[in-house]
Amino acid sequence: NAGVMQNPRHLVRRRGQEARLRCSPMKGHSHVYWYRQLPEEGLKFMVYLQKENIIDESGMPKERFSAEFPKEGPSILRIQQVVRGDSAAYFCASSPTKDSYEQYFGPGTRLTVT
Amino acid sequence: GNSVTQMEGPVTLSEEAFLTINCTYTATGYPSLFWYVQYPGEGLQLLLKATKADDKGSNKGFEATYRKETTSFHLEKGSVQVSDSAVYFCALTNTGTASKLTFGTGTRLQVTL
Numbered sequence: 001n002a003g004v005m006q007n008p009r010h011l012v013r014r015r016g017q018e019a020r021l022r023c024s025p026m027k028g029h030s031h032v033y034w035y036r037q038l039p040e041e042g043l044k045f046m047v048y049l050q051k052e053n054i055i056d057e058s059g060m061p062k063e064r065f066s067a068e069f070p071k072e073g074p075s076i077l078r079i080q081q082v083v084r085g086d087s088a089a090y091f092c093a094s095s096p097t098k099d100s101y102e103q104y105f106g107p108g109t110r111l112t113v114t
Numbered sequence: 115g116n117s118v119t120q121m122e123g124p125v126t127l128s129e130e131a132f133l134t135i136n137c138t139y140t141a142t143g144y145p146s147l148f149w150y151v152q153y154p155g156e157g158l159q160l161l162l163k164a165t166k167a168d169d170k171g172s173n174k175g176f177e178a179t180y181r182k183e184t185t186s187f188h189l190e191k192g193s194v195q196v197s198d199s200a201v202y203f204c205a206l207t208n209t210g211t212a213s214k215l216t217f218g219t220g221t222r223l224q225v226t227l
Contacts, residue, residue, distance in 0.1 A: 004157075033214060042203060043158070045214035056214060091157055093215075101146045101165070101207050103215060107157040 002027065004094050004106035005074075012112045019079040019086070021109045025094030032075045033103060034060075034067060037089040049075060082113045116141045120204045120218035127194055127225050135189040135221045137178075137204035145206040147171075147180055147187040148215070152201045161189075161202070194225045 005024040013019050025032050030051050035043040045059040049069040060067065064082075069075040079086055089110050093103035121136040139145065146165045150158040162171030167182035176191045187204060204218040 035215075035217075042217040042219040043215070045216070048214055059214070102160065102163070103207075105150075105157040105159070 004029075004092055004104050006090075006092050006106035006109050008109060009107060010110050010112070012114060013082050014114055015083055016081050019082050019111055019113075021077040021079075021090050021092075021111070023075040023077070023092030023094075023106060025075070025092075026096075026104055029094035029096050029104070031095045031097070032069050033093045033095075034075075034077050035091045035093065037091060037108075039088070043091060046077075079111075082111075084113050087111055087113045116145065116206060116208075116216040118204050118206055118216055118218035120202075120221050123201075123220075123222040125221060125223050127223070129196055129225055129227055130193045131225075133189070133191040133194045133198075133223070135202055135204075135223070137187045137189065137218060139185050139187065139204070139206050141185075141206055141208070141216075143208055145208055147178070148205045148207075149176070149178055149187070149189050150203045150205060150217075152203065152220070154200070158203065194223070196225045196227060199223055199225045 032049045034046040037043045047060045047067045048056040064080045066078045089108045091108045092106045095103050117140045119138050148163045149161040151161045152158050162173040164171040164180035170179045178189045201220045201222045203220045205215045207215050
């Protein structure tokens with residue numbers, strides 16, 4: 001049973017470009033979470049999605065950031081017009097049901113904005 | 115709202131020393147508590163968990179007891195190894211619902227020979 005997969009593992013973007021991060025949850029998991037880890041800090045919740053629905057986006061910046069989890073395919077975190085402050089590690093986690101409290105993390109995507 | 119406070123690092127220990135990393139929390143209701151470990155360049159791995167008061171989570175020689183009266187979940191290990199060098203995160207979530215994890219800022223552990 002493959003774990004949570006994220007790609008790319010490393011992404012370099014110039015200021016003003018778009019960054020697109022992908023997350024494939026574990027097989028059978030329909031709940032996906034995105035977290036951001038700034039250098040030397042803990043993880044901060046961004047958004048929680050189920051298939052085709054955003055359940056909680058209270059941690060996501062109002063501008064430039066969006067997330068989706070379509071019926072088919074991976075979850076996507078999109079950052080438009082990136083700025084240097086977006087440089088961070090972005091982690092995706094998944095869980096199997098709404099009653100499960102365990103989340104399984106992917107290896108992360110390290111975004112560098114130059 | 116929920117919050118987690120853990121001791122600042124780095125913590126430097128010699129191999130076979132005793133480890134304690136303090137963690138206290140503030141939460142509504144009855145949260146579930148977790149310790150995650152992050153090795154260099156990797157994602158987070160669940161180390162142990164406890165879902166109700168007085169539960170003890172344990173794994174790989176690490177232990178933590180859910181203390182409701184002191185709102186604490188301190189991580190302990192009797193004899194650390196060099197391979198335990200990593201960043202340790204205390205976290206909580208509201209029990210019974212799929213909801214976001216709230217993390218502490220992490221404690222870096224460095225174990226030397």
